[in-house]
Amino acid sequence: MSQAPARFSRIASTPAYRQVAEAIERDIVGGRLRAGDPLGTEAELVRQFGVNRSTVREGIRLLEQGGLVRRDASRRLWVGLPHYERLASRASRALVLHQVTFRELYEAALPLQIATIEQAIEHATPELIEQLEENIARTEQVLGEPDRVAALDSEFHSLIGRASGNRVLQLAREPSEMLVLPTTELVLRHVKEGAGRLQHAHRMYVDALRRRDKEAGRLWARRHLEDWRKGFERAGRDLDEPIDRIYLRLSRGAS
Amino acid sequence: MSQAPARFSRIASTPAYRQVAEAIERDIVGGRLRAGDPLGTEAELVRQFGVNRSTVREGIRLLEQGGLVRRDASRRLWVGLPHYERLASRASRALVLHQVTFRELYEAALPLQIATIEQAIEHATPELIEQLEENIARTEQVLGEPDRVAALDSEFHSLIGRASGNRVLQLAREPSEMLVLPTTELVLRHVKEGAGRLQHAHRMYVDALRRRDKEAGRLWARRHLEDWRKGFERAGRDLDEPIDRIYLRLSRGAS
DNA sequence: GGCAGTCGGATTGTCGGACAATGTAGCCGC
DNA sequence: GCGGCTACATTGTCCGACAATCCGACTGCC
Numbered sequence: 001m002s003q004a005p006a007r008f009s010r011i012a013s014t015p016a017y018r019q020v021a022e023a024i025e026r027d028i029v030g031g032r033l034r035a036g037d038p039l040g041t042e043a044e045l046v047r048q049f050g051v052n053r054s055t056v057r058e059g060i061r062l063l064e065q066g067g068l069v070r071r072d073a074s075r076r077l078w079v080g081l082p083h084y085e086r087l088a089s090r091a092s093r094a095l096v097l098h099q100v101t102f103r104e105l106y107e108a109a110l111p112l113q114i115a116t117i118e119q120a121i122e123h124a125t126p127e128l129i130e131q132l133e134e135n136i137a138r139t140e141q142v143l144g145e146p147d148r149v150a151a152l153d154s155e156f157h158s159l160i161g162r163a164s165g166n167r168v169l170q171l172a173r174e175p176s177e178m179l180v181l182p183t184t185e186l187v188l189r190h191v192k193e194g195a196g197r198l199q200h201a202h203r204m205y206v207d208a209l210r211r212r213d214k215e216a217g218r219l220w221a222r223r224h225l226e227d228w229r230k231g232f233e234r235a236g237r238d239l240d241e242p243i244d245r246i247y248l249r250l251s252r253g254a255s
Numbered sequence: 256m257s258q259a260p261a262r263f264s265r266i267a268s269t270p271a272y273r274q275v276a277e278a279i280e281r282d283i284v285g286g287r288l289r290a291g292d293p294l295g296t297e298a299e300l301v302r303q304f305g306v307n308r309s310t311v312r313e314g315i316r317l318l319e320q321g322g323l324v325r326r327d328a329s330r331r332l333w334v335g336l337p338h339y340e341r342l343a344s345r346a347s348r349a350l351v352l353h354q355v356t357f358r359e360l361y362e363a364a365l366p367l368q369i370a371t372i373e374q375a376i377e378h379a380t381p382e383l384i385e386q387l388e389e390n391i392a393r394t395e396q397v398l399g400e401p402d403r404v405a406a407l408d409s410e411f412h413s414l415i416g417r418a419s420g421n422r423v424l425q426l427a428r429e430p431s432e433m434l435v436l437p438t439t440e441l442v443l444r445h446v447k448e449g450a451g452r453l454q455h456a457h458r459m460y461v462d463a464l465r466r467r468d469k470e471a472g473r474l475w476a477r478r479h480l481e482d483w484r485k486g487f488e489r490a491g492r493d494l495d496e497p498i499d500r501i502y503l504r505l506s507r508g509a510s
Numbered sequence: 511g512g513c514a515g516t517c518g519g520a521t522t523g524t525c526g527g528a529c530a531a532t533g534t535a536g537c538c539g540c
Numbered sequence: 541g542c543g544g545c546t547a548c549a550t551t552g553t554c555c556g557a558c559a560a561t562c563c564g565a566c567t568g569c570c
Contacts, residue, residue, distance in 0.1 A: 015552060017316070029348060031499075041521060052554045054309055057523090061272070061316035066345060074562055075522055082349045090321060091346070091426055093284060094337045100422050108423035111370035119362060167355050168363035168434075171346055172427040179423075244286075270523060296550060307525045312552090329533055330551055 016051050020059030023049070028068055028079055039069060039077035084167075088174035095179060099242035105179055106229050106239070112173045113157075113225055117205065117217040119164035124209045128163040132206050135159060136199065143195045146188035154181045156202055163209070179243060180228070187231035197227050271306050275314030278304070283323055283334055294324055294332035339422075339429050346430035354497035360434055361484050361494070367428045368412075368480055372460065372472040374419035379464045383418040387461050390414060391454065398450045401443035409436045411457055418464070434498060435483070442486035452482050 014022075027033040039045075045056045060077065063069040067087075070080030135156045142148040157177055161170045188194045201224040208216035233239065269277075282288040294300070300311045315332065318324045322337030390411050397403040412432055416425045443449045456479040463471035488494065 017552080021320075029352070035352070043521080054312075054555090055553060057309075057313060058316045058552095061313045062320045065276075065317045065320050067349075071522095076562090081352055082345070084349075087342070087346050087349055090337070091342050094322075094339075094342060095423060095426060097284070097290070097336055098422055104421045104423045107374060108370070108421055108427060111366055111373075111424075112427060115363070115366035118366075166359045166363055167353055168350060168359045168431050169366075171350060171430060172363060172367060175426060176423050272523080298550080309526095310524060313523090326551095331533090 016049075017055045017058035018062065020045070020049055020051065020056055021062040024059070024063060025068060033079045035079050035081035037079045039079055041076075084171055084174050087171065088178055091175035092178040095175060096244050099244055100179075101240045102183065102229075102232060102237065102243055103239040105176055105183075105243060106225065109176050109180060110222070110225050112169070112176065113221045114218050116157075116161055116164050116166075116169055116173055117208070117221050118214055119166050119169065120160050121209055121212050121214050121217050123165035124163040128159060129206060129209055132156065132159050132163075132202075132209070136202050136206065139195075139199055139202070143199065146185050146195070149188055149195045149198065150181055150185035153184055153198060153202075154178075156205075160205065183232060183243065184228065186237075187228060187235055190235035191231045194227070194231050198224070201227065271304075272310045272313035273317065275300070275304055275306065275311055276317040279314070279318060280323060288334045290334050290336040292334045294334055296331070339426055342426065343429035343433055347433040350430060350434060351499050354499055355434075356495045357438065357484075357487060357492065357498055358494040360431055360438075360498060361480065364431050364435060365477070365480050367424070367431065368476045369473050371412075371416055371419050371421075371424055371428055372463070372476045373469050374421050374424065375415050376464055376467050376469050376472050378420035379418040383414060384461060384464055387411065387414050387418075387457075387464070391457050391461065394450075394454055394457070398454065401440050401450070404443055404450045404453065405436055405440035408439055408453060408457075409433075411460075415460065438487060438498065439483065441492075442483060442490055445490035446486045449482070449486050453479070456482065 024033070024039070033039070039060075040048075042053055042056055042060075045060075046053050049056060060069060064071070067080050067082030070078050072078060135152055139149060139152045139156075142152070154177065157180075158174075161173055161177075164170065184198075188198075201220050204216065204220040205224075208214075208220060229239070279288070279294070288294070295303075297308055297311055297315075300315075301308050304311060315324060319326070322335050322341050325333050325335030327333060390407055394404060394407045394411075397407070409432065412435075413429075416428055416432075419425065439453075443453075456475055459471065459475040460479075463469075463475060484494070
C-alpha cells in the first residue's frame with residue numbers, strides 16, 4: 001500500500017478463448033445478436049474467429065453458464081436470455097458463501113417485501129389473484145408438512161413478485177427469497193402453529209390485493225415477516241448466526 | 256397442448272464437462288473446498304476425474320465465468336468467492352436485455368434507496384462517513400462534467416450501501432444502481448442545475464447520517480430520486496421507454 | 511398421398527498427442 | 541545472502557480423430 005503509485009497497469013494478454021467469449025457477448029449485448037438467434041455451428045465460429053475448435057468451445061462454455069448462450073435438445077447453440085432464477089440462484093449461493101446472517105436477510109427482506117406488495121396492489125391482474133388463491137388452496141391440503149408449506153410459501157411470494165409487474169424489483173427480491181425458503185421450513189418444524197399463521201397472512205395479502213388496500217398490505221407484510229423472525233428465534237437460533245448451515249442442510253439433494 | 260400427458264421425462268445424459276463443473280461446484284458450496292484453496296493443476300483434475308484435459312478445461316470454464324474458480328497472475332486455479340460487482344453486472348445486463356423501463360427502475364430504486372439509507376444511519380462508521388465526505392469534495396471539483404459527476408454519484412451510493420452493513424440489501428440494490436449511472440449522466444447533460452442539486456442532496460445524506468436522523472434520510476432519499484426522475488422527463492424521455500438504448504450508448508467502451 | 515424405415519451427412523462430445531510461452535523452483539557462483 | 545541461470549511444470553493453443561447423435565432426404569410400402 002505504501003508503494004509508489006502504479007504507473008503501468010499489468011500487461012495482460014487476454015487468452016484467445018476469452019476473446020471469443022467477449023466478442024460474442026458484445027454482439028449479444030449490442031443487439032446484433034438477439035435472443036433466439038442461432039449462434040452457428042462450432043465449425044463456423046472456427047472459421048470466423050480463426051482459432052481452433054477447442055478454443056472456440058472453451059469460449060462458448062464461458063457464456064453457457066451465464067445463460068447468454070444456450071443449447072437446445074439437439075445440442076445446437078442459440079442465443080439465450082438469462083433469466084431470473086439462474087441469476088438469483090447464483091446470487092443466493094454467493095450470499096451463503098459470504099456467510100450473511102439471518103438479521104441481514106430479515107432487514108433486507110422486510111422493505112423488499114413491503115415495496116413488492118405495494119406495487120402488486122397497484123398492478124395485480126385477476127389471473128394472478130386467481131393463481132394466488134389456488135396456491136392458498138393447495139397449501140390448505142398440506143398444512144402439516146413443513147417442507148411443502150415452505151415451498152408453497154416461496155411460490156406464493158414469487159407470484160406476488162410477478163404481480164408487482166416490476167422486473168427490477170423482482171430481480172432484487174429473488175435472491176433473498178431463495179434463502180427464506182429453507183429458514184421457513186426450519187421455523188415450521190419448530191413452531192406448530194406457524195403454518196396456520198402463515199396461511200392466514202397469505203389470505204390477508206390476497207384480501208388486500210382485492211381491495212387495493214395498500215395500508216393493509218404493508219401491515220400484513222410486516223406481521224408475516226415478524227412471525228418468521230420470531231419463529232426463527234423460538235427455534236433456538238441466533239439472529240446473527242450465518243445462515244449457511246441451515247441452507248446447506250436443507251438444500252441437500254437439490255438438482 | 257392437448258396431447259396425452261407426458262409420462263416420460265426427457266432422457267438427458269449430462270455431458271462430462273458439465274459433470275466436472277458440477278462436481279467441483281458441489282465441493283465448493285458444500286464447504287469441502289474453501290475460497291482461497293488451490294484447485295490443483297489441470298493434470299491432477301484429469302487424473303481425479305478420469306477424463307481428457309480438454310474436457311476438464313471446458314468444465315473449468317463453466318465455473319470460471321461465475322467467479323467460483325479464479326486464476327491468479329500465474330494462471331493457476333484457485334477457489335474464488337464470487338463478488339457483488341460481477342453478479343451485479345450480469346444482473347443489470349440481464350435487465351437491459353429484458354428491456355425494463357425507467358419506471359420500473361425508479362419504482363424499485365426508491366424503496367431500496369430508502370431502506371439502505373435507514374440501515375446506513377444505524378450502522379455507519381466514522382471511516383465511511385469520512386469517505387463520503389471525501390467523495391463530496393471530489394465531486395465539487397468536477398461539477399461541470401456530467402460523466403464524472405455521474406460516476407462519483409454511483410460511488411457515493413455504493414458507499415452508502417457499504418455503510419448499511421447489510422450485504423443482502425447491497426446485493427439487491429447493486430444491479431439497479433448500475434443502471435442508474437448512465438441515466439444520471441443523461442440527466443446531468445440536459446439539466447444544468449442538476450449537478451448542484453445532486454451535490455446538495457448528498458450533503459444532506461451525510462448530515463442525516465451524522466445526526467442519525469432517519470426521518471431526514473428518508474426525506475432526502477425521496478427528493479434525490481425525484482430529482483432524478485424529473486430530470487429524466489425534462490430530458491425529453493418517456494418513463495415507459497426501455498432503458499436499453501441509453502444504457503448501450505453510454506456504456507460503449509467500458510471494458 | 512401418407513407413412514414407416516433406412517441411410518448418409520452434419521454436428522457435438524470426447525479423446526490423444528503435440529508444442530510454444532510463461533511461471534516456478536532449485537542450483538550455482540559470488 | 542543474493543542475483544542469475546537452468547530445468548521443470550503448467551497453461552494456452554493447435555491438430556487430428558472417432559463415436560454418438562441429430563436431421564433431412566430418400567425409399568419403398570400400403
